[in-house]
Amino acid sequence: MVGVVVVAHSAGLAREVVALVRGIAGEEVPVAAAGGTEDGGLGTSLDLVEAAVREVDQGDGVLLVPDLGSSVLTARMLEEPGRIVVADVPFVEGAVAAAVTAGTGMPLSGVLAAADEARTVRKL
Amino acid sequence: MTATGAGADSTRGGASGAGQASGAGQASGAGQASGAGGRPMDAGFFVAWFEEAAGLVRRDRDRLTELDAAIGDADHGTNLDRGLTEVVQALAGSPPESPGQALTVAGVTLIRKVGGASGPLYGSVFRQMGRSIEEPVTLARFAAAFEEGVVALERLGKAALGDKTMVDALVPASRALALALRDGVGAPEAFELAARAAAEGAAGTIPLQARKGRASYLGERSIGHEDPGAASSALFMTALATVAAGGPGPAAGAA
Numbered sequence: 001m002v003g004v005v006v007v008a009h010s011a012g013l014a015r016e017v018v019a020l021v022r023g024i025a026g027e028e029v030p031v032a033a034a035g036g037t038e039d040g041g042l043g044t045s046l047d048l049v050e051a052a053v054r055e056v057d058q059g060d061g062v063l064l065v066p067d068l069g070s071s072v073l074t075a076r077m078l079e080e081p082g083r084i085v086v087a088d089v090p091f092v093e094g095a096v097a098a099a100v101t102a103g104t105g106m107p108l109s110g111v112l113a114a115a116d117e118a119r120t121v122r123k124l
Numbered sequence: 125m126t127a128t129g130a131g132a133d134s135t136r137g138g139a140s141g142a143g144q145a146s147g148a149g150q151a152s153g154a155g156q157a158s159g160a161g162g163r164p165m166d167a168g169f170f171v172a173w174f175e176e177a178a179g180l181v182r183r184d185r186d187r188l189t190e191l192d193a194a195i196g197d198a199d200h201g202t203n204l205d206r207g208l209t210e211v212v213q214a215l216a217g218s219p220p221e222s223p224g225q226a227l228t229v230a231g232v233t234l235i236r237k238v239g240g241a242s243g244p245l246y247g248s249v250f251r252q253m254g255r256s257i258e259e260p261v262t263l264a265r266f267a268a269a270f271e272e273g274v275v276a277l278e279r280l281g282k283a284a285l286g287d288k289t290m291v292d293a294l295v296p297a298s299r300a301l302a303l304a305l306r307d308g309v310g311a312p313e314a315f316e317l318a319a320r321a322a323a324e325g326a327a328g329t330i331p332l333q334a335r336k337g338r339a340s341y342l343g344e345r346s347i348g349h350e351d352p353g354a355a356s357s358a359l360f361m362t363a364l365a366t367v368a369a370g371g372p373g374p375a376a377g378a379a
Contacts, residue, residue, distance in 0.1 A: 043203070043239030069337060073244035073280060077235055 002102040002111045003030040003056025006095050007049055007066040007075050011036035017095055025099035030056035044074040053078060061108030063087050063115065065095045085112055093118035162311040162368050165261035169367060170226035171215045176363035176372055178208035181356060191352040195339035199240055200352040207238035207246075223261050227269075228254030241337060242353055245281055245290060246360075252276035263311045267301040274298045281336060288332040288339065288346065293357035296321035315361070315368040322361035326354035 006021070008014035014035025021031050032052035037043040053062050064075040064086045075086045085108060087094055094115040101114035163169050181188070181204050188201030211233045220226035231251030234243050250273065257269035274294050283289040300321035304314035327350065334346035366372060 037239040041239065042197075043199070044243075045239065046236045046243075070239070070241040070244065073241050074235070076280060077244055077247075 001028075001030055001058055001105060002060045002098075002108050003032070003053070003058060003062040004095060004098045004102055004111075005049065005052040005056060005062060005064045005075075006031065006033050006035070006091075007044065007052075007064055007071040008033075008035040008091070009042050009044065009067055009069070009071060011040060013067065017092060020092070021095050021099045024096050025103050029099045029103040030058055031095075031099050032056045044070040046074050046077060049074055049078060053084060061085065061111075063098050063102070063108065063111050065089060065091065065098060065115065067091045082108070087112055087115045089115040090118050093121065163370055165223060165266060165311070167220045167222050167226050169261075170223050170230075171220065172367045172372075173364055174208065174211050174215060174226070174230050176367050177360050178205075178212045179372070180359040180363050181205050181208050184355075184359060188352050188356055191350050191355055194349040195334060195342055195346045196352055197240075197338055200242060200356065203238045203240040204242055204246075204356055207234045207243055210234075210237040223259055224254045224257050226254070227251070227257060230254075241281075242290075242356070245277055245353070248276045248280045249273035249294070263301070263314055264305055267298070267305055267314075270301060271298045283336045286332060287336050288329045288334040288351045288354070289336050290351075290353035290357045292329045292332070292351065293322040293325040293354040293361070296325040297357075297361050312365070312369040315365040319358070319361040319365040322354075322358040326350060326358040329354045 004021070006014050006017045008017065011033070012035065014033035018031050018033040022029070025031070032055045034045070034049040034052040036045070036048075038045045038047060049064070053064070056062055061082070062084045064078065064084065066072045066075045066086065072086065078084050079086055087098065097118040098111050098115040101111045106114070181201070185201035185205045188204065189198055192198050192200035211230045214229050214233050215226060220229055227250045231247045231249070231254055234250065235247030237243065238246070253269045253273040256272040258265045274291070277294065278284065278291060281289060281291070283291045285291060285295055297318040300318040301314055304317050309317065329351040330349065331347060332351075333344055334340045334342065334351070339346045339351070
């Protein structure tokens with residue numbers, strides 16, 4: 001399965017989004033949180049993101065879903081075309097769509113496309 | 125989307141023509157690694173650059189944070205101080221053997237340790253410089269690598285001139301180096317001109333409306349404040365001019 005890493009400025013935000021995603025997509029989907037700085041502050045840590053990527057990497061690729069700002073820039077430091085990809089998607093909706101799709105065994109391109117679709121899905 | 129081709133016309137002068145000065149007989153200092161009165165641009169020169177930059181950022185940490193408090197999230201001074209402290213420690217812990225290695229270590233350390241957007245942004249500049257720089261380093265080679273570093277920054281941040289970012293200080297600095305090369309100006313003076321261009325560029329961000337980062341949410345309310353990233357970029361260039369002139373920094377050669 002494709003792995004999903006939720007990258008956020010805050011450890012709590014990343015952790016809870018992952019909990020939500022797991023609840024919706026199922027426990028078997030490889031999803032990990034990388035939130036905040038190493039000392040628990042607000043920001044992004046490349047080391048934490050790298051560790052999360054290793055945790056969810058089953059060999060089928062990893063999708064990084066960042067919240068904004070430095071999360072995006074830090075995630076992009078790790079991009080490897082075709083293997084580690086950053087999704088430019090709504091944070092919660094994109095992470096849910098990506099994880100649910102990953103759970104169906106879709107390849108990385110399909111998981112990215114599903115996350116992308118979350119951008120256009122209206123709530124009302 | 126990518127680099128705006130920052131001054132494609134004049135800026136390209138020194139790029140790709142790395143070493144163009146040597147043999148051309150135009151620049152009197154052709155071939156050797158620094159202009160008259162300047163330090164050779166060896167690994168120690170680059171270590172001294174980061175030490176000096178760390179000192180300036182530490183001195184101005186509160187000012188940078190205040191600028192960031194006005195339009196950002198009030199952590200730029202603290203973040204960059206922390207990152208550069210780590211850079212200085214990394215370079216002292218295992219002294220780099222080459223300019224490229226010094227730049228790469230600095231870039232990677234900033235990416236890892238700053239925690240805010242300026243980490244990946246500055247880190248990309250120096251990491252790209254480390255990849256690009258040809259040795260022995262001449263002013264022309266420095267200018268070419270610096271320009272590639274700025275292009276990497278523009279690519280990552282997707283910012284262009286006028287967006288009220290670091291780009292507004294670093295692109296003028298890069299252009300100033302290219303013009304200095306074209307006019308046969310030697311290393312210490314060229315870096316002085318680049319520092320001045322960066323400072324002017326940073327001041328020039330005050331009337332601009334931010335189009336990147338947190339400040340962009342403020343719309344017109346971002347006008348009237350200097351961009352903290354442009355301000356710290358100016359400090360980097362000031363540090364470079366100081367070190368090139370043989371100023372502060374350890375082991376400034378046999379003076």
